[in-house]
Amino acid sequence: MSLFIAALNSGSNGNCYYVGNHTEAVLIDAGISCRETEKRMKRLGLSIQNVKAVFISHEHSDHISGLEILSARYNIPVYITTTTLQGCRFSIPANRMYNFSANERIRIGGLTIKAFTKKHDACDPHSFIVQNNDGVCIGIFTDIGKACEQVVYHFRQCNAVFLEANYDEEMLAAGSYPFHLKRRISGGNGHLSNAAALELFCAHRHNRLTHLILSHLSKNNNRPELVEQVFMQHAGQTKIIVASRYHETEVYHIHQTAVTTEQIIYQHNAVQLSMF
Numbered sequence: 655m656s657l658f659i660a661a662l663n664s665g666s667n668g669n670c671y672y673v674g675n676h677t678e679a680v681l682i683d684a685g686i687s688c689r690e691t692e693k694r695m696k697r698l699g700l701s702i703q704n705v706k707a708v709f710i711s712h713e714h715s716d717h718i719s720g721l722e723i724l725s726a727r728y729n730i731p732v733y734i735t736t737t738t739l740q741g742c743r744f745s746i747p748a749n750r751m752y753n754f755s756a757n758e759r760i761r762i763g764g765l766t767i768k769a770f771t772k773k774h775d776a777c778d779p780h781s782f783i784v785q786n787n788d789g790v791c792i793g794i795f796t797d798i799g800k801a802c803e804q805v806v807y808h809f810r811q812c813n814a815v816f817l818e819a820n821y822d823e824e825m826l827a828a829g830s831y832p833f834h835l836k837r838r839i840s841g842g843n844g845h846l847s848n849a850a851a852l853e854l855f856c857a858h859r860h861n862r863l864t865h866l867i868l869s870h871l872s873k874n875n876n877r878p879e880l881v882e883q884v885f886m887q888h889a890g891q892t893k894i895i896v897a898s899r900y901h902e903t904e905v906y907h908i909h910q911t912a913v914t915t916e917q918i919i920y921q922h923n924a925v926q927l928s929m930f
């Protein structure tokens with residue numbers, strides 16, 4: 655068993671992330687139109703019938719704009735906190751609406767989804783990890799003002815992560831945004847910079863992390879080539895992908911990586927050394 659993942663779109667114009675096994679899938683956020691979601695999933699060979707739930711991270715329109723129609727058309731349950739729903743301009747019928755709490759483990763077939771709170775200027779924002787019953791773990795960490803302890807803790811468990819790399823610090827500083835907006839983006843409750851994302855990756859990646867999908871890039875304060883170049887220098891064994899704000903990524907197949915013999919010997923030696 656393993657998981658299939660894709661970003662259907664990523665950026666301030668819309669976010670929708672797909673995580674699924676062979677029979678069940680969940681979407682994290684529904685920030686592109688239902689029609690675009692259908693079109694992109696079809697192009698990728700992903701079945702919308704497999705989508706058993708949509709989880710909503712927060713109420714900003716780039717995360718919810720397609721939700722109402724998508725959920726209604728396909729009768730898909732929506733997991734959203736009551737506080738986040740209060741921040742939306744629509745309601746979800748009670749028979750399709752499920753509340754969730756941070757650190758609760760929600761089972762959707764063979765998938766387990768766990769939310770945790772994040773730093774972002776929204777009512778009740780959450781990040782998610784999605785785990786398959788064979789232990790493969792995917793993180794969806796976008797719209798995070800900083801890589802707090804919670805992000806670090808969960809990042810270390812993942813085989814693949816959609817990680818925000820929103821802005822280049824110099825481009826934001828030199829850009830045309832008004833001061834209050836610059837401060838909102840970079841002030842710890844907005845978005846994660848390339849440098850902060852890189853620091854998290856370099857300091858806390860586990861050797862099982864096979865795919866890093868840099869996500870939610872700013873249109874004005876970042877460049878995909880820059881992000882790719884910065885991260886490729888430190889990639890090691892991890893595949894670096896930059897998600898687009900214009901089209902879907904390909905589908906990545908994430909396996910549980912076996913611990914290699916060298917790693918076992920290394921760990922054994924480390925234990926031996928720690929005894930002295």
Ligand SMILES: [Zn+2]
Pocket residue numbers: 665666669714716717797870
């Ligand atoms: Zn966003």
Ligand SMILES: [Zn+2]
Pocket residue numbers: 712714774776797
């Ligand atoms: Zn947001």
